[in-house]
Amino acid sequence: MTLKLTNLLGAAAVSVAALSMGALAASADTIKIGTVLSATGPASFLGDPEMKTLELYVKEINAAGGVDGNELELVAYDSGVDASKARTFATRLVEEDEVVAVVGGSTTGTTMAMIPVFEDAEIPFISLAGAVVIIDPVKKWVFKTPHTDRMACEKIFEDMQKRGISKVGMISGTGGFGKSMRDQCLDVAGNYDVEIIADETYGAKDSDMTPQLTNIKNTEGLEAVVNPGFGQGPAIVTRNYKQLGIDVPLYQSHGVASKSFIELAGDAAEGVRLPAAALLVADKLPDDDPQKSVVVGYKDKYEGATGEPVSTFGGHAYDGLMMLVEAIKRAGSADPAAIRDEIEKTSGFMGTAGVVNMSADDHLGLDLTAFRMLEVKNGDWTIAE
Amino acid sequence: MAEFLQFAFSGLTVGAVYALVALGFTIIYNASDVVNFAQGEFVMIGGMATVFLTALGVPIPLAVVLAILGAVVVGLLLHRLAIEPARGASSVTLIIITIGASIFLRGLAQVVFDKQFHTLQPFSGDTPIVVGGASILPQSFWVMGGAVVIVVLLWAFFNHTLIGKAVLATSANRLAAKLVGINTGMIMSLAFALSAAIGAVAGVLVTPITLTSYEVGTLLALKGFAAAMLGGMGHPLGAVVGGLVVGLLEAFGAGYLSSDYKDAIAFVVILITLFVLPTGLFGRASVERV
Numbered sequence: 001m002t003l004k005l006t007n008l009l010g011a012a013a014v015s016v017a018a019l020s021m022g023a024l025a026a027s028a029d030t031i032k033i034g035t036v037l038s039a040t041g042p043a044s045f046l047g048d049p050e051m052k053t054l055e056l057y058v059k060e061i062n063a064a065g066g067v068d069g070n071e072l073e074l075v076a077y078d079s080g081v082d083a084s085k086a087r088t089f090a091t092r093l094v095e096e097d098e099v100v101a102v103v104g105g106s107t108t109g110t111t112m113a114m115i116p117v118f119e120d121a122e123i124p125f126i127s128l129a130g131a132v133v134i135i136d137p138v139k140k141w142v143f144k145t146p147h148t149d150r151m152a153c154e155k156i157f158e159d160m161q162k163r164g165i166s167k168v169g170m171i172s173g174t175g176g177f178g179k180s181m182r183d184q185c186l187d188v189a190g191n192y193d194v195e196i197i198a199d200e201t202y203g204a205k206d207s208d209m210t211p212q213l214t215n216i217k218n219t220e221g222l223e224a225v226v227n228p229g230f231g232q233g234p235a236i237v238t239r240n241y242k243q244l245g246i247d248v249p250l251y252q253s254h255g256v257a258s259k260s261f262i263e264l265a266g267d268a269a270e271g272v273r274l275p276a277a278a279l280l281v282a283d284k285l286p287d288d289d290p291q292k293s294v295v296v297g298y299k300d301k302y303e304g305a306t307g308e309p310v311s312t313f314g315g316h317a318y319d320g321l322m323m324l325v326e327a328i329k330r331a332g333s334a335d336p337a338a339i340r341d342e343i344e345k346t347s348g349f350m351g352t353a354g355v356v357n358m359s360a361d362d363h364l365g366l367d368l369t370a371f372r373m374l375e376v377k378n379g380d381w382t383i384a385e
Numbered sequence: 386m387a388e389f390l391q392f393a394f395s396g397l398t399v400g401a402v403y404a405l406v407a408l409g410f411t412i413i414y415n416a417s418d419v420v421n422f423a424q425g426e427f428v429m430i431g432g433m434a435t436v437f438l439t440a441l442g443v444p445i446p447l448a449v450v451l452a453i454l455g456a457v458v459v460g461l462l463l464h465r466l467a468i469e470p471a472r473g474a475s476s477v478t479l480i481i482i483t484i485g486a487s488i489f490l491r492g493l494a495q496v497v498f499d500k501q502f503h504t505l506q507p508f509s510g511d512t513p514i515v516v517g518g519a520s521i522l523p524q525s526f527w528v529m530g531g532a533v534v535i536v537v538l539l540w541a542f543f544n545h546t547l548i549g550k551a552v553l554a555t556s557a558n559r560l561a562a563k564l565v566g567i568n569t570g571m572i573m574s575l576a577f578a579l580s581a582a583i584g585a586v587a588g589v590l591v592t593p594i595t596l597t598s599y600e601v602g603t604l605l606a607l608k609g610f611a612a613a614m615l616g617g618m619g620h621p622l623g624a625v626v627g628g629l630v631v632g633l634l635e636a637f638g639a640g641y642l643s644s645d646y647k648d649a650i651a652f653v654v655i656l657i658t659l660f661v662l663p664t665g666l667f668g669r670a671s672v673e674r675v
Contacts, residue, residue: 174645205604206647207399207594211639235502235596242513264502
């Protein structure tokens with residue numbers, strides 16, 4: 001509903017703009033937008049759904065008459081996780097393909113490599129990667145759609161504060177995701193009166209965390225445990241946690257927000273809490289939730305078209321593309337600078353990640369409501385709030 | 386005391402798996418002088434094949450047998466297609482061939498199976514047993530018990546069967562073994578099949594605890610190699626002791642020192658062994674092969 005309304009407003013704004021400029025509406029041009037994603041390789045779990053989402057929705061937008069009668073053309077490259085490849089493709093997008101905007105960058109590494117290219121060429125760039133460094137400090141031409149690990153920490157600690165928990169043990173993966181989130185959690189813990197009283201780590205391929213968890217268990221005054229991590233590690237931590245009979249609440253991160261976590265951790269996952277995007281529980285949102293229509297709409301479309309279960313990562317691509325399309329409509333032109341200005345003015349945009357309100361000093365525009373606190377009950381996610 | 390026991394259980398469970406991988410290294414090394422870095426892939430094949438067969442509706446016991454047979458076939462093919470054609474090449478060349486084979490097998494596993502992590506139901510439930518304040522999963526007993534059974538069977542095989550003695554003879558002196566009528570080519574095939582089977586059994590036993598995916602073999606091969614080096618390359622008892630020691634060192638290191646260095650411990654073991662005790666704990670006093 002909200003989306004439709006903004007569409008209408010956008011269309012109205014555009015017709016006014018088109019009348020005054022008289023150029024855009026007259027000739028049906030193609031608007032070229034670019035993307036560089038990690039569609040194959042170790043980060044394909046990010047890039048693959050992102051690529052499919054972009055292709056799906058560009059096709060759909062064109063079938064519905066394009067953006068104000070102008071057809072969208074998606075120029076897509078697959079960089080794997082290779083940052084230097086991503087940079088080469090970014091240069092090609094700018095110099096050969098002459099795109100007006102870019103939605104892409106599956107990983108923080110590839111995104112950071114591409115940023116200088118788009119900054120130099122003055123092309124708006126909406127990144128789909130996680131780390132906070134992408135938009136902090138703010139770069140004029142760079143935006144991003146996914147929530148950050150810092151927000152995940154804040155969401156967890158906020159929930160702990162509500163439950164009266166203040167003494168917390170951490171067990172973190174040493175991979176990029178776990179390490180970065182561990183640092184962010186340590187950084188914000190104080191803001192929520194949370195004290196980290198145990199701090200252990202495990203390697204990416206560690207297969208038994210009982211020694212680390214035994215140390216955490218034996219820490220005096222322990223009230224909860226947080227496990228920033230990704231992949232199979234958190235599932236093993238959860239199993240070991242149950243094995244050792246640790247009876248304080250366990251919090252996982254949004255890094256394991258997928259069904260496979262529950263499958264791998266089995267019964268041990270019962271009662272585990274984690275912050276995650278609304279997309280994961282699309283069907284369970286109450287009907288009056290303003291985000292429900294967006295996430296259910298995207299989920300049904302993606303699952304119907306690909307036959308694969310929806311992931312939050314594809315959702316980030318959806319958010320990026322839709323925000324860009326609305327910005328192009330509002331700008332009423334395919335001029336990169338005009339598009340950039342309009343992206344920055346995005347407000348009240350309802351995406352799969354939450355409500356986006358951008359400003360000159362916030363190129364992410366999400367707040368903590370973007371995360372839902374979930375709890376595993378009877379082998380399924382439930383909304384804990 | 387409770388935490389000491391907890392660390393010890395953790396170390397023994399993981400160590401038993403390292404020991405089985407190290408045994409695989411040892412058997413192939415003895416029969417052919419090849420250090421087979423694709424040993425970890427046998428563990429992966431055992432676990433992954435069992436997971437996928439059970440997903441297809443095959444009952445677990447049958448799935449386990451089929452997975453082990455599958456690994457044996459892969460082991461035989463590895464020998465026939467990769468090692469045999471390069472016979473007479475230097476050991477460095479052969480090692481590089483096995484590393485290539487291991488990369489190939491990982492790639493193949495991504496296509497045949499998938500890139501996700503999988504688990505198996507524990508064989509006898511997942512209610513931990515509490516011993517002296519430390520809790521241990523029933524599956525850990527399966528892993529340790531399985532390792533003991535395999536070691537006993539191997540010992541009986543090598544010491545009480547003609548064919549086992551033929552393997553020992555081949556490892557002692559290939560030329561002499563050939564001269565007394567032992568089919569050394571067949572013995573080498575047997576060694577690869579045996580190693581693959583042991584690896585696959587380890588994979589099946591440990592999957593309910595550690596989960597499995599196409600790439601679990603890499604790290605296991607390195608840890609198993611460290612264990613085999615520590616015990617003395619080519620010495621079966623050394624492989625078992627080496628595996629348990631590496632597992633225990635990791636658990637105690639992570640528990641009492643810092644978990645940051647858990648994975649580094651195996652490599653420190655390799656380095657110290659090479660510097661201080663190049664032949665390993667049980668290795669014969671250096672018999673240089675020239």
